[in-house]
Structure formats: C-alpha cells, structure tokens
Amino acid sequence: MDDALSRFAPPRSSATALVEASGLWLTVPARPGTVNAQGGLDIVRDMSLRVNAGESVGIVGPSGSGKTSLLMLLAGLERPTRGTVRVDGVDLGTLGENRLARFRGARIGIVFQSFHLIPTMTALDNVAVPLELAGTRNAASIARTALEQVGLAHRMTHLPGQLSGGEQQRVAIARAFAPRPALLLADEPTGNLDARTGESVQALLFGLQRDNNTALVLITHDPVLAGRCDRVVEVAEGRLRDRAA
C-alpha cells in the first residue's frame, strides 16, 4: 500500500462507527409516476445508518424499495443528492473520482448477485489485477492465498465461464476480501445460487467477515440469511426503519 492509500487506514477500535450515513437522499430525473415538488423522483428518502466496525447489518425490503440504491451510496458508486456518507472516518463527498476509486479499492469490498467477474481473465487475475492496480506489492501471492481461503486452490487458472455459479461467487468473495477491506457490501450474494450452494457461500462470507472483523452490510430477500446478521433494518418506499432481528 502506498502513502496515499495508507492514509485511508487510521487505527480503529471495535466500537467505532465504521459507516455513518446521515440524511441521505437520492433523487433521479422523474419518469411518469411519483414526482416530488421539484419534478424529481426520490428513490432514497432521508436514510441514516450507522454500522460499527465488525458489525453485520442485514437490509431487507420489497423489490424496488431502494436497497441497491442505498448500497451504491454507501459504496460511493452513486453520489447522494443530499446527505453524507462517512466510511472509516472519511467523508466520501470530499473525495474526487480518482481518490474515491482508490479509497473504495482499499477499504470497501463489494459482492454482487451476478458476480461481476471479468470473463476474459482467470480466477487468479480477477483477484490479482485490482490489487496490482492499487499498487499492492505481492499482488499475485495475496490473490493466491485469498483463493485458497475460499476453497479454490484448484481453480486458479480457470476462466469464469469454466466455473460453476458458486465457484464464481467464491472468486468474487476472494476479490472483495483480498485488500482486507474495513467494509463489505453484499447485494443478494446468494440470489443466483441454488439453496445448497447458497448455504456454503453464506458460511464462507460470514466466516471471513468474522475472522477479519469486517463490517458487513448485506442485502437479502432470504430471512434466514438476514437472521444471521447482528441487526436487521428494513427498507420500504425509500425509507429505512429498524426491525427486531
């Protein structure tokens, strides 16, 4: 990690707020339908969320309620119309695109429902190349260790198309954890997997989260999966509300 990146990793204790999102709004240009007074569509409405270091929070709610939009805001992949997102003490709104991308690469891991692997790169390169781009030394050896940890020692040189869905998601999980992020964001990580494969991917995800003391924000339709989190919050019509876990 170079100097610019190491500045992003201040010391933290387990009681520290790792994520502090406050008063988030995301308004997009309206299509025909519900519009606000300014003619926009509010898909995230005044959401605030605090996640401590190492804590896991499940996000549930109906399709179209704004769960993925919230995750995009927490990842800094979308900028909020109003409100702030702080991750590991850094206000994402103060970072330009390049620094934001570097910060995300170093501190935030993301796992999507549809894996999002690069189809022309081997499993090993899918994990190693982002590390190399972030200037990490020994990227290949870190990537190999990460793939071993997810049980894919025998699949390093396979292309995504030669892997099962469960194996592809394991590669994505290895890629997400390899930089040892403070925060892991997962959007329906088992949504494309059969029940048995999904169960083993869940076990892997929670095991790595615990071992690395990573904060986890996990979107899921699956009540069993949500129930494995320390806390569950519900999204309805763009708003967040607490729910007994």
Ligand SMILES: Nc1ncnc2c1ncn2[C@@H]1O[C@H](COP(=O)(O)OP(=O)(O)O)[C@@H](O)[C@H]1O
């Ligand atoms: N960039 C966008 N432009 C317009 N509408 C969007 C955009 N992104 C999401 N939406 C709409 O916002 C709502 C919430 O979407 P999303 O966050 O994907 O919900 P969820 O993940 O809970 O299914 C949906 O009605 C969706 O169609």
Ligand SMILES: [Mg+2]
């Ligand atoms: Mg979604």
